[in-house]
Each structure stands twice: as structure tokens, then as C-alpha cells.
Amino acid sequence: MRLIGFAFAALLLVSAAPALAAQPAAAPVAKPVPLETVRWLAGRWEGEGMGGHTVEGWADPHLGQMAGYFTLYKDGKPVFHEMMLLEEHDGGLRLRIKHFNPDFTGWEEKDRSTDFKFVSASADELAFTAITFRRDGPDRIVINLRLRDDKGVVRNEVFQYRRIR
Template sequence: MKTFAFAAVAAFAAFAQPAAAQHRIQPAPPPSAEDVRVIESASWLAGRWVGEGLGGELEETWAPPAGGQMVGHFRLVRDGVVVFYELCLLDVVDGGLRMRVKHVNPDFVGWEERDGWHAFDPVSVSEDALSFTGLTLRRTGEDAFEAVIAIRYADGVREETLRMRRAPM
């Protein structure tokens, strides 16, 4: 009995969170049939991708569409050292495809405010390209795509091209 009580207390402690860390889960509303159709146009992006760009090695992984959204993550590695990560969300807003991104350093300190993100707003969607303000993902083959992104540097804005190819998980 003492073993059971100890195990129960240990399990509770393992899942307990300080009051500041507790939150209520707020599920997304069910997607409309049109939202599902729009997000399905990005389904070619699902899977693991590797490539080069931004002076390093890139890795990006996307889950297939579910609930009218797609979720992905990205990392940049230079000289064997992680530079940053991104958590990415594709969803439908005003009938168009939007990408939202949260950036974090390797120590998981975020760049954006807690409830903030960087948004790439909808421009257009076609069979082989997803275009947003400041970002275009264009298929260049069955297992390849390039991302052209406008990045603000200290001396102005430059377009960077990231070339990606499908890779095994």
C-alpha cells in the first residue's frame, strides 16, 4: 500500500504545474468544407525536407492537413551548431492560406512576445506554389521546392532562396 501511495504522489508531482503555467485548452473551431479544400492545396508540403540556405543546413518537417490546419517545424544549423528553430502553422483566413511562425533560440527563448507570431498573409495558392506576403514556396519537382523569403537585415530587406529536397524521416 505504501508503494502505491508513493507511486500516486510521484505521478501527481510529475504532471503538476505551477499555477502560472496552467492554462485552458481552447480547441480550434471545426473547419468549413472550403477551408479544408484550401488547406489540402498545401498537402504536397507534408513530410521531411532538407536543404541549404542562410549560410547553413536546413531541415523542415510538415504534418499532413488535419482540422483545417498544417503544423511544421524548421531549424537552421551552421557549422554543426543550431542557430534557431521555428514552429509553423498553416491555416485559412478570409479564404486564403496564411502561415504563422514562432521563432526560438536553441535555448528555447522566443523571439516574439508570448502571444505573438510573425504572419505571412495570403497572396495566392496554385497547384505548385503557395504565395504569402514576403514568402513564396514553389515546387521545383516532385520531391523538391524552393522558398523565397524577404528578410529584413540591418542594411535593408533582401530576398533569400532556400532550396529544399524531400528526405526520409
Template sequence: MRLATILCVALFPLNAFGQAKLTENTLQLNQGNAVSEVNLEKLQWLQGYWIGEGFGGVCEEVWLPVLGDAAKSEQHMTGTFRLVVNGELEFSEFFLFARRENQWTLRLKHFGKDFKSWEAQDDYTEFPLIRVEGRTAWFRGLTYRINQNDELEAIVALKQKDGSYTEEKIVFRRKQL
């Protein structure tokens, strides 16, 4: 089964506040209740080069600095991720975190080791932002947070064949490029 289908998170009915747990450390979201206003300067803690282990290999993630005009809600962050297993590229991602259709969303495209996109040309995997508190950002089915050791934790909800969800947690350490 392709990892892309595992990473897609389906929407389910939620509580009246628009958010509920999907897994122990991730949230799900009611349609229309994503964050519509946020200053991305609050997410500067994501910026940098991060390396860790997960999905059976070495994971690297790079978040570029926030750019754009906050007053016009035109800020964005971009970055990339790659998974290397036994010294070989397994897959990579390119992502964009920006406001889209009145909500803040992390959109990403997966690429196999042959650089063929897993998603169709105009498709992508989407994680609407639910909330930000301190150095934790909750997206639908994905949580980023800085832990007590100043490491970046990325926790993703993975849908199983039986419809249940499990979590994959990657603990990244900040590195210099």
C-alpha cells in the first residue's frame, strides 16, 4: 500500500467546538472550522533544518523562513521532507503552508525516488490548521511541537485498512546546513 494513501486523513463528524482527537496526539476538524487568521511569525520555531528517525529510516525536514505581508494575510512558509532508508531515497515531499480559501492549510506533494508525483498534477495532500498554542501547531491529522529537549516532534495520523488510526512520531533535532 502506498504511503500516500496512508497519510490521507478523512474527515469525521466532530464536537460542537470543531475539533476532537483523531489519535492520542492529533486532532480532526469539522469542515469550515479551520483557522482563518494567524500571523505566521508565531510559527517561526518551525524554521530550520531538522533531522530524525521515522518510517524505518532517516527523516530530514527543512522549513524556510516566513515571507509575505501579514496585514494582507499573504504570508507563507515552504519546505521539503525526505525519507532515506538504508542509504537510498524512499520518497520526498515539497510543502507550502499558506492561506487558501479563507483558511490556513499545509499542502504537500509526495514524490517517489524516481521523482514521479504520487498525487495527480493538480492534487495534493492537505492539512488544515486547527490551532496554534505556544510551540505546538495542530493540523488535521498532523501535530508539530517543540518538546522539553528543544526537539521538533512531528506526529502524523495514519489510516489503517480497518478504518482505525495509528500514529507515527518523528523526533527531529535541529542541525546546521
């Protein structure tokens, strides 16, 4: 299982940076985007994605930040976890993620994270390079994540969530 976790970690780490680089540059932000714009993301969400059951949660916006978590489960066991930070940054928003194995050993170096550059935010959508969150009704969200493997092949992972709190 540990080998699978490390292989998956390597795939995501290898895929994240090229996928981010392959996306068009973020458009300049005309006016500051307050985090309150995406308050709809706060709550606990469950659904399917990456071939397993997923759980994601976001705290309410507070002092320019929202903290979040994510876990992927397969065959009744955790595959990996993420700690996430959505924050106001340079007039827009920034998404920062740190990945962890089931035993909570980190994937990124101590002072590193996987960061997604801001593209846009609205009452129903939050877009970054390589990841988009879209509200699909009051209690549903769809997340599209674009990943590139070590051979340069890009795939789109779709997460279908329903609010459970």
C-alpha cells in the first residue's frame, strides 16, 4: 500500500507543475476579489473522483483565508490527504495545497506547496490554472482538475460533490 501511495504521490507531483505551466497565463485582476465571493464553497462535501470516494471540507472565510481538507478513499482505506489554503493574494485569490500519505508523511518539502494561480471568481465559479470549482445548485459542486502525467498526457479528473453539512 505504501508503494502505491508513493507511486501516486510521484505521479501527482510530476503532473502538477507541468499541468500548471501548460495552462494559459492568468488574466490580470482588474479589482481586488474578496474571499467572501466564494463563501458558497464553505461546508463539508462528499462525492466521487479519482476512482474513489472523496471528502472535502472548507471553513468559512476569515481574515482573508479559508482552510480546507481533502481525502481520497479506495477500498475503504485512505489513499492520500490534502491540507488546503485559499487566500486573498495580490488582488486575487490563491490556492495552496500540501499533500500527505495516509500516515501523514508529507509529499512536498517542508516549506513548499503546490500552488494554483488565480484566473477568476464569481457567484458560481472559482477558477485557477488547472482547477475549477463550480457551484451546481445550493448543495452541489463540480471540481475539474487537469493533471499531466510523466509522459505529458493531460487528463481531466471530475469530482461530483454534494453538501453534507
